[in-house]
Amino acid sequence: DAGITQSPRHKVTETGTPVTLRCHQTENHRYMYWYRQDPGHGLRLIHYSYGVKDTDKGEVSDGYSVSRSKTEDFLLTLESATSSQTSVYFCAIKPGGPNEKLFFGSGTQLSVL
Amino acid sequence: GENVGLHLPTLSVQEGDNSIINCAYSNSASDYFIWYKQESGKGPQFIIDIRSNMDKRQGQRVTVLLNKTVKHLSLQIAATQPGDSAVYFCAESGFNTNAGKSTFGDGTTLTVKP
Numbered sequence: 111d112a113g114i115t116q117s118p119r120h121k122v123t124e125t126g127t128p129v130t131l132r133c134h135q136t137e138n139h140r141y142m143y144w145y146r147q148d149p150g151h152g153l154r155l156i157h158y159s160y161g162v163k164d165t166d167k168g169e170v171s172d173g174y175s176v177s178r179s180k181t182e183d184f185l186l187t188l189e190s191a192t193s194s195q196t197s198v199y200f201c202a203i204k205p206g207g208p209n210e211k212l213f214f215g216s217g218t219q220l221s222v223l
Numbered sequence: 224g225e226n227v228g229l230h231l232p233t234l235s236v237q238e239g240d241n242s243i244i245n246c247a248y249s250n251s252a253s254d255y256f257i258w259y260k261q262e263s264g265k266g267p268q269f270i271i272d273i274r275s276n277m278d279k280r281q282g283q284r285v286t287v288l289l290n291k292t293v294k295h296l297s298l299q300i301a302a303t304q305p306g307d308s309a310v311y312f313c314a315e316s317g318f319n320t321n322a323g324k325s326t327f328g329d330g331t332t333l334t335v336k337p
Contacts, residue, residue, distance in 0.1 A: 141323065152312060152329040153267070168324065200266050208323030209316060211257050214266030
């Protein structure tokens with residue numbers, strides 16, 4: 111799992127509630143990413159970070175925000191969850207640098223009812 | 224915009240046969256390509272990569288071929304085993320930002336029949 115821990119592993123929530131997913135890494139890598147995975151869409155980038163307090167949007171960032179106050183933690187927040195945000199969320203790191211391979215966590219299955 | 228896609232969503236092979244999974248990309252500026260394997264209930268896992276200055280790279284039982292002329296990438300798995308059953312994704316990365324955003328194809332599900 112490349113030293114990546116995602117929590118929670120599963121969550122069921124109701125439409126309109128806020129949800130925060132956590133990604134924790136143990137090796138202080140600079141580059142961290144949040145992806146969502148849906149049937150028929152592969153993995154799509156939500157947000158990414160290239161350092162503490164340095165974040166940027168990916169291709170599907172609407173409805174999501176992120177924070178990185180410490181190197182080891184990258185938080186993904188759904189401010190007001192919608193059913194379209196039901197998905198599997200993966201956190202990933204790039205230990206080798208920005209133009210290198212990704213290492214993924216085990217994922218969080220989120221269901222918004 | 225960039226587009227990374229796979230030719231077939233599913234592939235079924237007999238155990239012991241060779242498998243070939245294909246991927247097409249549209250951005251001629253892409254310079255780094257990766258294949259990932261995803262088993263059920265797990266995150267994607269790196270298999271092999273290739274940079275645009277190469278056209279072939281070999282690993283253990285896997286080979287990646289890159290044809291920049293037609294913007295095509297393939298993954299060859301030799302002597303396919305039941306443990307190779309998974310979803311395979313191609314991705315391109317690294318050419319456009321200093322954070323190396325990766326763009327993934329939709330995946331090919333490989334089923335190995337005993």
